Amino acid sequence: MDTTTSLVSQAYANARTAAAPQPKADGAAEGFAKLAGNFMGALQDHEATARAAMTGGADPHALVQALASSQMAVETVATVRDRVVEAYQEILRMPV
16 A cells, blocks of 8 residues: 555645635625624613613613714714715726
8 A cells, every 4th residue: 555645645635725716704794794793782772871870770871872873883984974875976986
């Protein structure tokens, strides 16, 4: 029995699987969906904190922190939206 041949074939098989193209973990659409889900989750958490503060279940500091964080999240989403619209408009202005 030739052991070098089996070792070579095993090394080839290992190298072949290591060099095979890996499928993308998530595309642009999935990335945007994940970001939108994170945004909605953050807003729901902040809303729950605001409700708890109004009923006396959370301290005022937590309410202020939740409001500031939700404002930052909304401003970030609006900025990204504006950039996407600007990019789309630039694409439309390109000569064909």
